[in-house]
Amino acid sequence: MKELDNKLHKTQTNLYDVEETLKKLEFEKVRNLEDFKQLQGSLKERRVMLPSQIKILKEEIDKRELKAIGPIIDYIKYDDKLSYAIESVMGEKLLYSFIASDWDTMELLKRLKRKFNAYCNIYVPKKDPIKPYFKVKADAVIGYLVELIDVDNIDVKKVIYSKVKNCLVVENYRSGRNLYSNTSFKGKCVTLKGEQIISYKYVYETPFQKKLKGLLSTGTQKEQAQNIEETIKNINNQISELKVKASKLDSIQKEIYNKKKSFDDLLYNFNQKQRLTAKKNKFYKKRANLQEKISEAKIRSENLEKRIKELENEKDSEFFKWSNRLKQIPSELNEINEQKKKWEEKFKENKEILSETKNKLNKEETEFQSLEREKKRKTQEFKKADRDAFEIYRNLENRENEILEIKSGINEKREKKKSIVEKRESVEKQRIEIVLNLEQKQGKLKNSVQEVNIKNENLNRINTEIGPKIKSKEIEPRQIGEIEADIQKIEKELLKYYDVDDNLLVEKEQILDSLKKITKNQNQLKDDIEEALKTEERMEEVYYDKFKSVLNEIENNINRKFKNSNINVYCALELIGDFEELGVDIKASNSDQKLISVSALSGGQISMISIALILSLQEVEPSPLCMFDEAGMFLDDKNSEIAYQLISSTLEENPVQIILFLPKSPTFLYQLAEKIIGVARVGKSEVSTIFKPKIIEKKE
Incomplete structure (x- = not known):
């Protein structure tokens, strides 16, 4: 048993660890799925993910129909492999910048930029033409960054040529180092990963490289989407493996529980048989002793008869002595016969006791066989009930999920309503302010x-x-x-x-x-x-309406139970309060009296109605297990018998496992039990012990 308990403890701890890991993986999966959806949305729309301030600034420029273009990132095209190099050299501030047609527009854009706190620059192009760069021939040099960017707008091209200047793109850091050592190039170079090397008059510099977002092209977005998709696949594989592991641990746990139960049953049967065989052996020993004594008495009587015959044949002069002796012999024979009768009576009594023990043994064996058949039947019913309970539990989870979805929908509607009311109030305030300003302007105009x-x-x-x-x-x-x-x-x-x-x-x-x-x-x-x-x-x-129909169903079930159990009680359930603070009012009464609140009843009546309510809820939303903690605390003998009838009628209709925790209760509730487990403790510092109690009915 200790090995089974240790194994069960290890299995439970492993199962708990697996469930905790599953929760963490599910949370990580949800977070990666949100990032993946954002990337997929940007890929479908073929757009670059711009900051919110830049979007607002762009919309304001379009709304006012200003002579400006931007952001620059929307006007450039390039290979996906150049995305990190472009982001490293040009930076977000340049990529999100706007180009004004004249100085007045630039002043207006500057004010809008400060107003919306946009992270960008504003440029006004010159009329000077663009001059090409001289060609540089070296290994692993891809070309000038400004020439690798495809730009249709000449103003955007002027901004890029002005800011980027003579910057070469190389394949890797080693190629950039060789470029400076083998050629007379004095400009800046950048690798495809975004690493920069800058040549100054007396030194070379590799500036600090901040973490690149990689969201400047569809290629980098696809790369990140693929990485996230692979991460989600790995998480799904881990989740499936952990679920398989959890199911295996669950089956092991069930197997250990079944083994413990079968071991307890076998131990109980073994002890019963051991006691019966000990009694049987004791009676067999008594029988053998009696038979030995009877055989000794028979041998003694035969010897005496033989001795009498010999004495009769051997008559001599001392005949009178022998005759006297013969007179004494009958009395002795009578005494011996009486002893013999006593032994025969004892033998008969022992024989009757032996036959009674045989009959009891046969009865015990027949009862044992019937109990074994009942055990097999109960195990089959238990397995069937487990399957039904599992299906019911799964349907219950689906219903709970539906209820949660509906509640979330209600919350969303309420939040939407709240936001709409807030928007309405803000719009009303704006309208009032505008009307007041208009009236002030009109007054000024009239004056x-x-x-x-x-x-x-x-x-x-x-x-x-x-x-x-x-x-x-x-x-x-x-x-x-x-x-x-x-x-x-x-x-x-x-x-x-x-x-x-x-x-x-x-x-x-x-x-x-x-x-x-x-x-x-x-x-x-x-x-x-x-x-x-x-x-x-x-x-x-x-x-x-749904709550009301469920309450009516529960009320009908409670009253039906009272009626089937011949209980002269009626119960009514009613919804009270607003929808946000909805409650249930429980009233009860005898058939001759008015309905009164359940709080006005006695403790035993409240316990009885509570038991009926829980049993009725069990019929509406069944569960495989139902526990009552000290259900008989406030029950007297009468209410205890009523509760016994209620629970027994429910068990006849629905095979449910019920566990009753009863510290002290009338015998009516104990009669429901198929198995009783006693827990006792002597003193506050002692450890509780488990025993098997017996129900002793009081003799009237």
Whole structure:
């Protein structure tokens, strides 16, 4: 048994380690699958994965229809083997850069770049033509990097020629070193892996190489996707191997459990047979002793009879002595006969005891054979129940997965609803701010128009007042240039009060257009919110109906059990509370009384209803094993008998393994058990021991 226990412990620890490793591999597999999906998406769309700030900047340029192109990475073509060299030399900042057509556009792009915090440069091309580089002939030299990049746009080509300059691409680091030692090349070189060698006036430098992303071409993306796919395959192989190992360990564990059970049964049968054979041998010994004593008594009586005959034949002078002796012999014979009778009675008693023991032995053997047949039948039923339980457990897992998926869908809908409400609130705030700004601008516009009208009226009034004075030469006329200079001064003064121009009108139109778009989006958001609320209400109704049908089924099962067990009790289950805080109200009563809450019942009645509820749940969602911890704690003899009837009726309908933990309980619950295991401990510091208790029924 110790060997079996050690083996079982090792198997359980190995199985636990295998399951933990499986969980870690599953987590790693999910993470690699997410990376693999991203790479596959970029490969299908034939696009380079750009940073979010660069995407936003590009969309803003397209939206404003600015005269600019970019990012540069979208305008270049090259072999996949050059991707690491290009990324190492040009860098992300250059590859994500934009080219403006003029200085004004460049200023605007700089502001947008700061606004969106984009990691890039802005360039304005010159009108100078591009000059070609001189040819370099050396081993393992592929060519100039700028010439290996295929560019259709001349402005992009000018940027690359300006930044990259004379940089040669070599196959490996050794080839770059030989290039500098064998030729007079003074520029920079880079390997296909991205390693750089830079020649300065007095030194050579190999700059620090940061980790390259390798996401600049479809080839490198394919390479990474293949590596991730191989990693996923390896993880799947490891998972399958570990699952096979886990199944083997599980079968070994079941085998050890079966061996332990069969060993316990064999040990019990062996002890029973040993006790019976000991009793049988004891009775056989008593029988042999009695037979020996009877045979000795018979021999003594025969000898006495022979002696009497001899004495009768040998009559002599002392006949009278012999006659007296003969008179004494009958009394002795009577005594011997009485002893003989006593021995015969003892023999008969022993014979009856022997026959009774034989009958008991035969009964024990027949009971043993019937128990063996019952054991075989039970093992077959147990195996069948295990298979059925496994199928039920698998269906239960599928149902639980469906419930989890539905719950996750509800959570997603709620999160979507929450985000839509937040978006709606932010859009409403933006709309209010824009309306307020528009009203302020309109107020300013009205004030400016009023001030201009007042100025014009004042100007007309001045002309009417000054005109006659000029005619009467009270005011001297001046030159046009002086008047224009004064007018410009006046206009400059007027500009301080007159700040309405075409830009403000354009801005007003843009604000009105944005308001229209906001109202349109707001209506769409309202429709989406209403649709989401309707969907949530429908899902709540579906779940509420489903919960209600399950509760009705459980309620019917409980009342049916009470009715089949002739128990005068009725139970009702009812859903209470909102959907987010849904609960179950349990009420019960006798048939003559009103329904009251289960909290108002006694402890024994609550225990009885709890047992009926668990047994009914077992019928709705069956499981292969059901355990009751101290189910009979609050049960008196009456409620204990009711619980016994409930559990026995459930076992007749559904063959379920039930384990009862009963520290102290009436004998009704013990009568359910096929096997009773006792656990006892003497003192708090002692170790618990296991024994086989017996049920002793009280004699009335």
